[in-house]
Amino acid sequence: MIAVSVMTATFMVVLDSSVATVALPHIAGNLSASTDEATWVLTSYLVSNAIMLPATSWIAGRIGRKRLLLTSIVLFTVASLLCGLAINMPMLILARVLQGIGGGGMQPIAQAILLESFPPREHGTAMAVYGVGIVVAPVTGPTLGGWITDSYSWRWIFYINLPVGVLALFLAGLYIEDPPYIRRTLQGAIDYLGFAFMALWLGSLQLLLDKGQESDWFGAVWIRCALFVSIAAFLGFLLRELRCRDPIVQLHVLRNRNFVTGTLITALFGFVLYGVTAMLPLFLQTLLGYPALDSGLAVSPRGIGSMLAMMVAGGLAARLDGRLMLAGGLAIFGLSTIMLSHVNLGIGMAAVAIPCVINGFGGGLTFVPLTTMAMGRLRREEIGNASGIYNLMRNIGGSIGIATVTTLLVRRSQLHQNYLVAHLTAGAQTGGAAAALASHFSTSGFDPWTAHSMALGALYREVGQQASLLAYTDNFSILGYLALLSIPVVLLFQRVRKH
Secondary structure, eight states, X not given: OHHHHHHHHHHHHHHHHHHTGGGHHHHHHHTTOOXXXXXXXXXXXXXXXXXXXXXXXXXXXXXXXXXXXXXXXXXXXXXXXXXXXXXXXXXHHHHHHHHHHHHHHHHHHHHHHHHHHSOGGGHHHHHHHHHIIIIIHHXXXXXXXXXXXXXXXXXXXXXXXXXXXXXXXHHHHHHOOOOHHHHTTOOOOOOHHHHHHHHHHHHHHHHXXXXXXXXXGGGSHHHHHHHHHHHHHHHHHHHHHHHOSSOSSOGGGGGOHHHHHHHHHHHHHHHHHHHHHHHHHHHHHHTSOOOHHHHHHHHTHHHHHHHHHHHHHHHHTTTSOHHHHHHHHHHHHHHHHHHHTTOOTTOOHHHHHHHHHHHHHHHHHHHHHHHHHHHTTSOHHHHHHHHHHHHHHHHHHXXXXXXXXXXXXXXXXXXXXXXXXXXXXXXXXXXXXXHHHHHHHHHTTOOHHHHHHHHHHHHHHHHHHHHHHHHHHHHHHHHHHHHHHTGGGGGGOOOOOOO
């Protein structure tokens, strides 16, 4: 019941980070905002969530873990209600900030509670339950969001959190208790300066990652300023935390070899996982013309694969060397991502769904041993603080991954288009295609000049589509090989005792 309690809260939080993505055009239209303004609905949540993740353990040490968990659930649920009731964009963005604060307080607590409540031999089972929220929720989010938006209203993507939040609050109040070491440390000075540096560092970093492509990255002055502020604040944060007697983030956990290795791999895994998750719906909607719901259905088999992997990994974790299982998961994930690089404009839904099932299975098989090995050699009182850093690095890796693949899609499309146009000559094949199209438009009632112009426009659109397709296949290949290149890092892990 402890596992069910924390999984319920975690699933709700992670689901909400992706469920609003497909509803942005509807939100913008309903609240009389531009598409750029509507993207702040996502950015505001990510920024506040990122700031809360590493601070969770420190706050729990001041007010108690159970009290922080209950407060976070209440804040998230009330903020969800305010999101649904929003009458304008500023109100919605403010409510999303509150949602992010509440959500950021739940994820590290949930992971720490599970690892502390279960004996080491059952950590794999515990992380399999937790992984349902972390791995499956981002995959099912766009599908659920698309269905709710198309069938009802975008407001219901927030209202559905209300019964889940009430259930999570009831279960947490009934089954979660503070461990003895937290009861002994409910005191200490408040590290205001450390928190300010951390908020400034993470806020500016998340902002430039989320908005960089829209502003042409370092071509924009404000992006360069944001980067400078983020680097300066990060250095200030490190100096403060190393010199402060009661820091907001205990950096000494970074001396643990397994934790540092796990944190590095989880950042790389977040980069690849969120990159693939962001590209698949875009490919299906922009190039194959799928509506939001159908694109979500085509991608949803990833969730099925992840669920199967969680059931398998939970049982194997106690009997198999975690390093072997982790290497296998990364290999499956990488190879299935490379499979997606063979897509074309004539494929059916099955050609996407089958690699997605395998991809989801590889992702689930990766998550369980990665978490248990990263945390397996830490003391119990260190897990809460380490969990905040670990979750933060996965989210930062995901944000960098999304920003990278979005930029590469634009840049590689331009590159491939230049290459294709340079080799598109006025030969017999091109001239024949143009003549056939012009003839088609002429029979539809257009004059010869207009029909010829429309034929050239159709040819250019085809070139643009092919260039975009090549950019997508490039990205899938890059992400797949990056997952495979992560496998040698697994060798840095030390064996974790299961008793």
